[in-house]
Amino acid sequence: xxxxxxxxxxxxxxxxxxxxxxxxxxxxxxxxxxxxxxxxxxxxxxxxxxxxxxxxxxxxxxxxxxxxxxxxxxxxxxxxxxxxxxxxxxxxx
Amino acid sequence: xxxxxxxxxxxxxxxxxxxxxxxxxxxxxxxxxxxxxxxxxxxxxxxxxxxxxxxxxxxxxxxxxxxxxxxxxxxxxxxxxxxxxxxxxxxxx
Amino acid sequence: xxxxxxxxxxxxxxxxxxxxxxxxxxxxxxxxxxxxxxxxxxxxxxxxxxxxxxxxxxxxxxxxxxxxxxxxxxxxxxxxxxxxxxxxxxxxx
Amino acid sequence: xxxxxxxxxxxxxxxxxxxxxxxxxxxxxxxxxxxxxxxxxxxxxxxxxxxxxxxxxxxxxxxxxxxxxxxxxxxxxxxxxxxxxxxxxxxxx
Amino acid sequence: xxxxxxxxxxxxxxxxxxxxxxxxxxxxxxxxxxxxxxxxxxxxxxxxxxxxxxxxxxxxxxxxxxxxxxxxxxxxxxxxxxxxxxxxxxxxx
Numbered sequence: 137x138x139x140x141x142x143x144x145x146x147x148x149x150x151x152x153x154x155x156x157x158x159x160x161x162x163x164x165x166x167x168x169x170x171x172x173x174x175x176x177x178x179x180x181x182x183x184x185x186x187x188x189x190x191x192x193x194x195x196x197x198x199x200x201x202x203x204x205x206x207x208x209x210x211x212x213x214x215x216x217x218x219x220x221x222x223x224x225x226x227x228x229x
Numbered sequence: 230x231x232x233x234x235x236x237x238x239x240x241x242x243x244x245x246x247x248x249x250x251x252x253x254x255x256x257x258x259x260x261x262x263x264x265x266x267x268x269x270x271x272x273x274x275x276x277x278x279x280x281x282x283x284x285x286x287x288x289x290x291x292x293x294x295x296x297x298x299x300x301x302x303x304x305x306x307x308x309x310x311x312x313x314x315x316x317x318x319x320x321x322x
Numbered sequence: 323x324x325x326x327x328x329x330x331x332x333x334x335x336x337x338x339x340x341x342x343x344x345x346x347x348x349x350x351x352x353x354x355x356x357x358x359x360x361x362x363x364x365x366x367x368x369x370x371x372x373x374x375x376x377x378x379x380x381x382x383x384x385x386x387x388x389x390x391x392x393x394x395x396x397x398x399x400x401x402x403x404x405x406x407x408x409x410x411x412x413x414x415x
Numbered sequence: 416x417x418x419x420x421x422x423x424x425x426x427x428x429x430x431x432x433x434x435x436x437x438x439x440x441x442x443x444x445x446x447x448x449x450x451x452x453x454x455x456x457x458x459x460x461x462x463x464x465x466x467x468x469x470x471x472x473x474x475x476x477x478x479x480x481x482x483x484x485x486x487x488x489x490x491x492x493x494x495x496x497x498x499x500x501x502x503x504x505x506x507x508x
Numbered sequence: 509x510x511x512x513x514x515x516x517x518x519x520x521x522x523x524x525x526x527x528x529x530x531x532x533x534x535x536x537x538x539x540x541x542x543x544x545x546x547x548x549x550x551x552x553x554x555x556x557x558x559x560x561x562x563x564x565x566x567x568x569x570x571x572x573x574x575x576x577x578x579x580x581x582x583x584x585x586x587x588x589x590x591x592x593x594x595x596x597x598x599x600x601x
Binding site for chain 2: 323324325351353354359368369370371380381382383387388390399400401402403404405406408409410
């Protein structure tokens, strides 16, 4: 997974099967020093993440895991809203 | 998923099983400030996306999800046509 | 998927189960302006792509899709030989 | 897989199904000369890796493999704590 | 798949289920002109690749394919030892 900050939402009315009723958030990957870490991704959200919140994104398989039995063709999902993190100086140790 | 702009089409007559009757679009990944964000991808389209439209691309698993039971060896699919998005200044918050 | 140009072949006699009788081509990813777009990949080919031809590469899942029921541990496959493409100026629109 | 150094932990109380009781570590990918090699990832840990330890990270499928039968939407897992490695000068040979 | 050169080994005693009795090699991705092409990966080896040998690496799904029925949470595997390759000048036509 990686950490990102929710920076917005995206809407689509014309869409594939299984994309109905999905809230799609725009998430900017960030490192643990609040710096951008790559391009924004569009991730599905079922846990109510809001703009400005730090979230944990899981890619690839989560869709099939969480929506098992349904056809939901997503490849990124918000799986947690970050409460806190504790990250040391990675140049140490 | 990521956002991209449809910039064209690609055709192949010699192809693998399961690639028949698939419309293959060329999509340029873009960020939410209309800047290019990586190399173009070739994505299957079943929802009628046209050149110039912004779309949502899902990679990896969507093919197997949407074409379950059939052998469709694709790894990228247009899953939505973007109506609108609302993205704040990601340096804030 | 992405577009690439076939630039050669690779041979291995010592190999894993399921790798027998597979033609392995070396493919240079290119964009639609004939510029290199990343590192070369090794892709399996069953449709007779030749050196110099532009092809469509699918990654990740295609192996399991196309060789269902068999153990073929590949992660990239040539799924089409490009006849033509039509790509506009992606700075427009 | 790739090698990384555990640099911290992250906590989330609001989370998706299947994310309960998972210890989430922050891991900085490193090469075999102790240099950073890409952005930090968040990986689940069941083997007791501590901050400062070098670990082996597996991405993508491991979650579904290790938690088969359960819905655990993770995409990165610590699969080993590195005891030692022996890596020659990669410019040789 | 991609080509790499085996540059070493890595050992772990504390590890996840399914990681026992796996030989883990460190592989430096290279292009076909012997230049480094990205960060080293850790790949499982069952075919006896030695340090200095060029190998073919498959990522992602191969583990589940080759170890079907067992829980082996790896995401990269050496699937062939390169005997030879023939790669033309990719700047040509």
